[in-house]
Amino acid sequence: MAISVPHPGHSESDSAAVLGKAVVRVAERLAINGDTLSRVLGISPSSASRLAAGTYSLNPSRKEWDLALLFVRLFRSLDSIVGSDEAARTWMRSENLALRDMPANLITHIQGLVHVVDYLDTHRGRI
Numbered sequence: 160m161a162i163s164v165p166h167p168g169h170s171e172s173d174s175a176a177v178l179g180k181a182v183v184r185v186a187e188r189l190a191i192n193g194d195t196l197s198r199v200l201g202i203s204p205s206s207a208s209r210l211a212a213g214t215y216s217l218n219p220s221r222k223e224w225d226l227a228l229l230f231v232r233l234f235r236s237l238d239s240i241v242g243s244d245e246a247a248r249t250w251m252r253s254e255n256l257a258l259r260d261m262p263a264n265l266i267t268h269i270q271g272l273v274h275v276v277d278y279l280d281t282h283r284g285r286i
Contacts, residue, residue: 175216182227183211185234188244189251191263198267200226222269229272236279 186196197207200223202215209215217223237247251263258265258278265271 172216175219178224178227178231179210179213179215179217181231182217185231186211188247189234190248191251195263195267199230199272201269226269226272229276230266233266233272233276233279236276236283239283240279 182196182200185191186193191199193207193211194204196210197204200207200210200217202210202223206215210217217227234247237250238244241247241250252261254261258275260271262275265275
């Protein structure tokens with residue numbers, strides 16, 4: 160299943176709804192729980208719970224928006240490399256010698272999320 164992201168020209172509320180749904184689907188597919196998702200996006204656990212329920216909208220003027228876009232980009236890159244949700248979940252929870260940690264641990268910090276996305280983008284370019 161494809162994960163869609165907002166496109167220019169959509170209203171802010173439409174874009175927020177699309178990105179919010181994409182983030183929730185990525186978290187489900189990677190088996191990322193609400194507490195971890197809240198750390199990835201820099202929002203409270205209750206906001207992450209409301210996001211999953213569809214009652215919280217990501218704000219395009221806050222860092223949560225950019226982090227959400229990176230999180231979806233991470234999944235899209237990883238999915239293009241490994242090809243299945245199970246393999247993606249395994250990769251996220253396996254020690255990675257190049258990254259020097261499990262990607263699931265790294266993505267809970269901005270620098271780690273950016274580093275994992277860059278790593279995946281570099282490897283995706285080889286395919």
